Amino acid sequence: MGRPPCCDKEGVKKGPWTPEEDIILVSYIQEHGPGNWRAVPTNTGLLRCSKSCRLRWTNYLRPGIKRGNFTDHEEKMIIHLQALLGNRWAAIASYLPQRTDNDIKNYWNTYLKKKLNKQAQLQTDLDGHDQPRDHGFSSSHHSMSRGQWERRLQTDIRMAKQALSEALSPDKYSKSPDDIHHDNDDDQDLMMIKPSSSTGPCPKPEARTSSSSSTSIYASSTENIARLLKSWMRNNSSKRSGKSSSSTLTQSTSLSNVGNDSASSEGTPSTTTANNKNNSKNNNNNNGIDLSEAFESLFGFESFESSNNSEFSQSNMSPEASLFQDESKPDLGGQLPFSLLEKWLFDESISTQGKEQLSDMILDENANFF
DNA sequence: AATGGATACAACCGCAACGAA
DNA sequence: TTTCGTTGCGGTTGTATCCAT
Numbered sequence: 001m002g003r004p005p006c007c008d009k010e011g012v013k014k015g016p017w018t019p020e021e022d023i024i025l026v027s028y029i030q031e032h033g034p035g036n037w038r039a040v041p042t043n044t045g046l047l048r049c050s051k052s053c054r055l056r057w058t059n060y061l062r063p064g065i066k067r068g069n070f071t072d073h074e075e076k077m078i079i080h081l082q083a084l085l086g087n088r089w090a091a092i093a094s095y096l097p098q099r100t101d102n103d104i105k106n107y108w109n110t111y112l113k114k115k116l117n118k119q120a121q122l123q124t125d126l127d128g129h130d131q132p133r134d135h136g137f138s139s140s141h142h143s144m145s146r147g148q149w150e151r152r153l154q155t156d157i158r159m160a161k162q163a164l165s166e167a168l169s170p171d172k173y174s175k176s177p178d179d180i181h182h183d184n185d186d187d188q189d190l191m192m193i194k195p196s197s198s199t200g201p202c203p204k205p206e207a208r209t210s211s212s213s214s215t216s217i218y219a220s221s222t223e224n225i226a227r228l229l230k231s232w233m234r235n236n237s238s239k240r241s242g243k244s245s246s247s248t249l250t251q252s253t254s255l256s257n258v259g260n261d262s263a264s265s266e267g268t269p270s271t272t273t274a275n276n277k278n279n280s281k282n283n284n285n286n287n288g289i290d291l292s293e294a295f296e297s298l299f300g301f302e303s304f305e306s307s308n309n310s311e312f313s314q315s316n317m318s319p320e321a322s323l324f325q326d327e328s329k330p331d332l333g334g335q336l337p338f339s340l341l342e343k344w345l346f347d348e349s350i351s352t353q354g355k356e357q358l359s360d361m362i363l364d365e366n367a368n369f370f
Numbered sequence: 371a372a373t374g375g376a377t378a379c380a381a382c383c384g385c386a387a388c389g390a391a
Numbered sequence: 392t393t394t395c396g397t398t399g400c401g402g403t404t405g406t407a408t409c410c411a412t
Binding site: 372373374375376377378379380381382383384385386387388389390391 | 393394395396397398399400401402403404405406407408409410411412
């Protein structure tokens with residue numbers, strides 16, 4: 001067929017996004033809502049392909065994203081869900097609403113996989129030649145007889161099916177007491193348990209968001225950018241104290257342009273930084289404040305300092321922001337309601353045997369059974 | 371202080387699924 | 392039914408940062 005690529009290879013910028021680009025993108029989405037990504041580069045003048053814009057939004061700028069510092073609970077969830085679903089990161093991410101699939105994938109690949117491998121190795125060492133008890137990272141089934149392995153597999157499948165059917169019956173849904181997104185926002189919970197539109201694409205944003213959407217919708221997203229900017233300025237300063245790169249200079253310049261265009265023009269961050277190389281620490285603070293002012297001016301939200309929180313809690317999200325989050329992370333078809341699954345995964349009342357069997361699930365072999 | 375390996379994370383690429391015409 | 396455009400997803404890569412030597 002010779003379908004053309006989604007974007008021209010020439011004239012399309014690659015690599016890290018600059019704060020200016022982020023601002024442009026967020027501004028555009030603020031006006032038009034996410035979606036119709038094809039039109040985004042054209043309408044914004046961004047030299048990025050539509051895919052890149054979408055990715056940037058969903059993985060970084062989207063409201064309600066929590067970054068770094070996975071909690072134990074999240075970690076356990078990921079481990080179990082990975083055992084259950086395999087490398088279906090989007091599906092896993094749908095149970096961790098504050099995390100992106102990319103984030104989870106990275107966390108798994110860079111940390112969890114190794115950690116579990118180590119544990120498995122340790123267990124193997126301790127047990128002599130016994131099979132590792134961990135989550136299927138080793139060829140545990142090789143060390144048991146085929147009959148044993150098949151029986152266990154059958155049990156695993158039965159368990160999973162049972163859990164699925166239980167979970168899918170709506171009247172059984174009940175909120176788990178230790179719901180990890182214990183935020184106040186009932187809408188959020190509702191979103192998670194609503195029958196999903198499944199694997200189908202989420203409804204067109206235009207249909208759900210009016211163009212007159214409040215700016216508060218984007219507050220958390222702006223906070224994301226603000227946070228990014230802050231760390232960027234910090235990095236920039238420290239870099240400048242050492243070496244200066246042309247790309248950072250470009251970023252500064254463009255950033256200051258943004259400041260001039262859409263925010264107060266007093267002491268643009270870039271010039272401040274550039275002029276005070278010897279005082280980078282102080283400048284960081286100043287820059288952060290300047291930027292925050294610029295953002296407040298640009299997006300009309302306050303309390304930039306809240307973006308200093310190491311983790312942006314979803315509880316800070318407005319319902320509208322939650323809506324966006326839902327938009328960007330459509331539920332998967334026939335997926336278990338979160339708390340039910342969670343309950344199933346972590347309920348202490350679950351039998352030890354059942355737990356063992358669950359955690360012994362073999363990833364690849366079981367991943368396709370659903 | 372310099373260096374090289376390890377780690378973390380953002381972004382890209384290619385493919386598949388889906389919907390509209 | 393077929394074709395084509397768009398979006399979503401998972402694997403992979405590139406690069407910045409950290410840390411031990």
